[in-house]
Amino acid sequence: MTESEQAPRGRATAEMVAARAKVSRVAVSRAFNPHTSLKPEKRELILKVAQELNYTPDRAARALVSGRSHLVGVIVPDVCSHWESQEIDALTTALQAEGFATLLFKTRTDYSMDEQLLAYMRGFNPDSVIAFVENVKPHTLARFLDRAVPIYIHYPQAELADDAGDEPLHDRLNVLQRDGVEQAVALLQGFGAKRIAYLSGAEKSRANGARERMLRQVMAERGLAPPVVAGGDFSYDAAYQATIDLFRVGEGADAIFAANDVGAFGVIDALRHELKLRVPEDVKVIGFDDIAQSHWKSYNLTTVKFDLDERVRALVRLILRRLTTPDAPGFQETLNTRLVVRGTVG
Amino acid sequence: MTESEQAPRGRATAEMVAARAKVSRVAVSRAFNPHTSLKPEKRELILKVAQELNYTPDRAARALVSGRSHLVGVIVPDVCSHWESQEIDALTTALQAEGFATLLFKTRTDYSMDEQLLAYMRGFNPDSVIAFVENVKPHTLARFLDRAVPIYIHYPQAELADDAGDEPLHDRLNVLQRDGVEQAVALLQGFGAKRIAYLSGAEKSRANGARERMLRQVMAERGLAPPVVAGGDFSYDAAYQATIDLFRVGEGADAIFAANDVGAFGVIDALRHELKLRVPEDVKVIGFDDIAQSHWKSYNLTTVKFDLDERVRALVRLILRRLTTPDAPGFQETLNTRLVVRGTVG
DNA sequence: TCATAGAATGAACACGTTTTCAATTCTCGT
DNA sequence: ACGAGAATTGAAAACGTGTTCATTCTATGA
Numbered sequence: 177m178t179e180s181e182q183a184p185r186g187r188a189t190a191e192m193v194a195a196r197a198k199v200s201r202v203a204v205s206r207a208f209n210p211h212t213s214l215k216p217e218k219r220e221l222i223l224k225v226a227q228e229l230n231y232t233p234d235r236a237a238r239a240l241v242s243g244r245s246h247l248v249g250v251i252v253p254d255v256c257s258h259w260e261s262q263e264i265d266a267l268t269t270a271l272q273a274e275g276f277a278t279l280l281f282k283t284r285t286d287y288s289m290d291e292q293l294l295a296y297m298r299g300f301n302p303d304s305v306i307a308f309v310e311n312v313k314p315h316t317l318a319r320f321l322d323r324a325v326p327i328y329i330h331y332p333q334a335e336l337a338d339d340a341g342d343e344p345l346h347d348r349l350n351v352l353q354r355d356g357v358e359q360a361v362a363l364l365q366g367f368g369a370k371r372i373a374y375l376s377g378a379e380k381s382r383a384n385g386a387r388e389r390m391l392r393q394v395m396a397e398r399g400l401a402p403p404v405v406a407g408g409d410f411s412y413d414a415a416y417q418a419t420i421d422l423f424r425v426g427e428g429a430d431a432i433f434a435a436n437d438v439g440a441f442g443v444i445d446a447l448r449h450e451l452k453l454r455v456p457e458d459v460k461v462i463g464f465d466d467i468a469q470s471h472w473k474s475y476n477l478t479t480v481k482f483d484l485d486e487r488v489r490a491l492v493r494l495i496l497r498r499l500t501t502p503d504a505p506g507f508q509e510t511l512n513t514r515l516v517v518r519g520t521v522g
Numbered sequence: 523m524t525e526s527e528q529a530p531r532g533r534a535t536a537e538m539v540a541a542r543a544k545v546s547r548v549a550v551s552r553a554f555n556p557h558t559s560l561k562p563e564k565r566e567l568i569l570k571v572a573q574e575l576n577y578t579p580d581r582a583a584r585a586l587v588s589g590r591s592h593l594v595g596v597i598v599p600d601v602c603s604h605w606e607s608q609e610i611d612a613l614t615t616a617l618q619a620e621g622f623a624t625l626l627f628k629t630r631t632d633y634s635m636d637e638q639l640l641a642y643m644r645g646f647n648p649d650s651v652i653a654f655v656e657n658v659k660p661h662t663l664a665r666f667l668d669r670a671v672p673i674y675i676h677y678p679q680a681e682l683a684d685d686a687g688d689e690p691l692h693d694r695l696n697v698l699q700r701d702g703v704e705q706a707v708a709l710l711q712g713f714g715a716k717r718i719a720y721l722s723g724a725e726k727s728r729a730n731g732a733r734e735r736m737l738r739q740v741m742a743e744r745g746l747a748p749p750v751v752a753g754g755d756f757s758y759d760a761a762y763q764a765t766i767d768l769f770r771v772g773e774g775a776d777a778i779f780a781a782n783d784v785g786a787f788g789v790i791d792a793l794r795h796e797l798k799l800r801v802p803e804d805v806k807v808i809g810f811d812d813i814a815q816s817h818w819k820s821y822n823l824t825t826v827k828f829d830l831d832e833r834v835r836a837l838v839r840l841i842l843r844r845l846t847t848p849d850a851p852g853f854q855e856t857l858n859t860r861l862v863v864r865g866t867v868g
Numbered sequence: 869t870c871a872t873a874g875a876a877t878g879a880a881c882a883c884g885t886t887t888t889c890a891a892t893t894c895t896c897g898t
Numbered sequence: 899a900c901g902a903g904a905a906t907t908g909a910a911a912a913c914g915t916g917t918t919c920a921t922t923c924t925a926t927g928a
Contacts, residue, residue: 198906205886213906232645235883236591239582240913254610265601268628277646282614299578300623412818445819472758473791474820496734546878559875583914586883
């Protein structure tokens with residue numbers, strides 16, 4: 177009966193394609209799923225008809241029965257923060273290539289836990305969740321997201337070469353910061369820096385905590401006095417003000433290690449434009465991330481680099497492996513850092 | 523039978539909540555939908571039990587029957603481009619408050635049409651689509667997205683005060699650039715600029731075309747010679763190189779109007795660090811967007827501003843109105859621009 | 869007390885797909 | 899030509915929800 181009323185309104189459905197191609201509705205479903213048995217010429221015909229009718233399987237219906245939404249939730253406190261936006265960009269590209277889509281959610285900028293958001297997000301049924309919400313224990317996340325598998329971004333305390341933390345309970349990405357920080361401190365020490373300050377990121381961020389901890393450790397090993405800490409929150413403006421305070425109220429420094437590149441930009445601008453100090457002659461500056469802006473001539477920042485592509489590839493690997501083998505024990509990937517030398521130390 | 527096997531694995535379902543609260547499954551559905559008739563104390567009980575079981579209605583199932591996915595597709599060529607990332611950030615926040623989620627897709631950076639992506643996106647059933655893909659006619663978009671309603675970002679040719687383009691066929695956001703450009707050219711002219719160059723954005727971008735067109739028009743009206751055009755693509759690096767070419771190969775300029783702020787940063791850095799020219803003394807620079815970075819001290823850019831919050835509010839209004847009244851004729855919102863004066867003209 | 873309207877309730881259906889399972893057809897070696 | 903195993907096929911069940919509709923309950927007024 178639906179033969180004549182060739183509905184031009186609304187989506188085409190598998191039933192319509194089946195009717196037009198004179199096959200069963202099930203055959204249409206199979207045509208769109210590889211690894212199912214269907215005579216090749218039949219599949220070809222169906223796909224042709226589908227294209228004519230502008231048909232694509234409805235992912236909501238598909239998700240309902242298969243339990244796979246092909247959505248990956250990404251929680252970010254601040255999309256326009258440079259590192260985050262670059263990671264979202266690369267991640268979206270990679271996920272798209274694998275047939276997934278990025279579902280974006282914003283949480284509080286202070287990096288605190290946001291239960292309400294997790295419950296909200298759960299309703300959308302993501303297959304996996306990458307939590308930039310940093311101070312959340314993975315099992316808390318798992319409790320809130322029952323079906324979706326969270327990926328935990330882990331900063332090992334002791335960064336031994338083979339620090340697997342053996343048998344992690346959850347999938348995680350280990351970020352090792354020692355190499356980059358060691359190279360950075362060595363460079364500063366080589367240029368005679370004595371009083372090194374740390375310009376922190378958001379207090380509750382685990383990344384920030386790990387960076388400060390590693391800096392202290394490396395400086396102690398090299399016989400340097402502990403760093404003075406100036407309180408930032410990963411933003412340009414906070415870094416700008418904190419730097420001014422460090423020199424006007426505090427005792428200053430001859431080198432500043434910032435928790436992220438954007439913060440380093442604030443430090444540099446405060447030094448040059450407000451305090452009339454020269455970078456790197458009077459004060460040396462090192463950042464963290466190596467975002468795209470760091471090579472811009474006005475900053476030309478020496479910084480500790482994550483390889484973004486490598487990081488994204490690792491995340492995608494974790495997601496795919498978990499979906500392929502849902503009951504496997506925790507997977508983990510490890511990411512290293514290294515120093516990129518530019519013009520703010522010298 | 524499912525009473526005893528209190529499945530701790532997988533999502534809680536409405537059936538489980540109903541069983542535990544000794545009510546029917548329909549009552550659970552009603553408890554989560556306002557405007558349905560249900561005894562208050564019963565609703566309260568159900569919501570309490572639901573919270574205990576960590577239950578949220580499955581949006582895939584809900585979408586299947588109601589035809590509303592509560593997903594808004596956003597197509598971007600480049601997430602980490604500053605303007606885009608700030609818009610995505612604000613939009614996600616606003617949509618989240620209205621019960622929607624942002625579905626992110628990346629397309630080609632040259633702003634060309636991407637049919638494959640549209641078909642891919644359609645599978646996810648977005649309720650609405652905001653197309654940053656700029657050279658796509660709205661009816662083409664509509665054909666590919668049957669159910670989702672696209673929002674067209676429109677740059678009216680003649681920017682009369684009431685240029686509604688009366689009765690648009692599709693929902694659209696009109697962006698008026700005349701006011702900002704007029705103020706910018708007036709400022710440049712006031713400082714005696716004679717040879718104004720335009721550093722373009724991506725060739726296929728409609729925003730870029732509209733900006734160049736408006737600049738030509740305003741300059742002609744004020745008796746200025748047409749601008750020299752330097753070819754960029756909205757990126758820092760392209761702007762940097764194009765500026766060098768403009769002075770080394772071409773005839774230079776005493777003022778440069780960039781198609782976007784990031785491009786203006788490239789212009790400024792090329793002028794200062796490569797060409798050893800002073801900004802604003804030797805060459806004046808104006809940008810477009812007023813992104814957060816524009817007030818950073820190293821650039822301190824004079825620029826034509828969109829009000830981002832206003833823009834996002836307008837977009838959300840368009841989305842909500844269309845979903846409330848699906849068969850209404852095309853809605854439209856209008857957005858104006860104005861100049862923000864900082865330190866790169868003077 | 870009774871009639872009546874309105875609120876509250878639950879059974880059944882619908883949404884568009886994948887998956888299961890049994891039935892049918894095909895392929896190939898003897 | 900025949901049988902066995904593999905490939906192909908379609909009917910029916912399932913996924914978790916919102917909606918319709920007929921029924922039951924409650925409160926109000928005469």
